[in-house]
Amino acid sequence: MTDHPIAPxxxxxxxxxxxxxxYRDGGVGRExxxxxxxxxxxxxxxxEVNEAQLQKARDEELEATLAEVSFLISRAQLLLRRLDPDSxxxxxxxxxxxxxxxxxxxxxxxxxxxxxxxTILRALEALPND
Numbered sequence: 403m404t405d406h407p408i409a410p411x412x413x414x415x416x417x418x419x420x421x422x423x424x425y426r427d428g429g430v431g432r433e434x435x436x437x438x439x440x441x442x443x444x445x446x447x448x449x450e451v452n453e454a455q456l457q458k459a460r461d462e463e464l465e466a467t468l469a470e471v472s473f474l475i476s477r478a479q480l481l482l483r484r485l486d487p488d489s490x491x492x493x494x495x496x497x498x499x500x501x502x503x504x505x506x507x508x509x510x511x512x513x514x515x516x517x518x519x520x521t522i523l524r525a526l527e528a529l530p531n532d
Contacts, residue, residue, distance in 0.1 A: 419436070500524075
């Protein structure tokens with residue numbers, strides 16, 4: 403019985419043996435008195451000794467959970483940034499493509515293809531008629 407972590411120390415067990423009634427006293431025998439005393443002592447130890455250990459374990463678990471949640475939040479924010487349409491490169495507009503084609507046409511002397519002419523036409527059509 404002394405191997406149990408909540409077993410009372412030998413000095414306390416000796417004190418209880420000395421205090422225990424020798425004969426039946428009010429219907430309570432010596433063994434019952436000792437069992438009641440040991441049970442009460444064990445219950446009190448649970449409250450004093452183990453509660454601190456339980457609270458420490460709860461605190462450690464909470465810290466680990468908070469660290470994991472923090473990691474997951476940062477990971478989710480990173481993924482959301484990747485999904486943000488403003489962070490992705492946009493294809494050049496018709497106007498930007500038309501300007502680039504005209505720049506190339508003016509400097510190289512190369513003839514424009516039908517697709518290039520259509521791009522310029524779409525860009526011109528999108529401009530206001532001022």
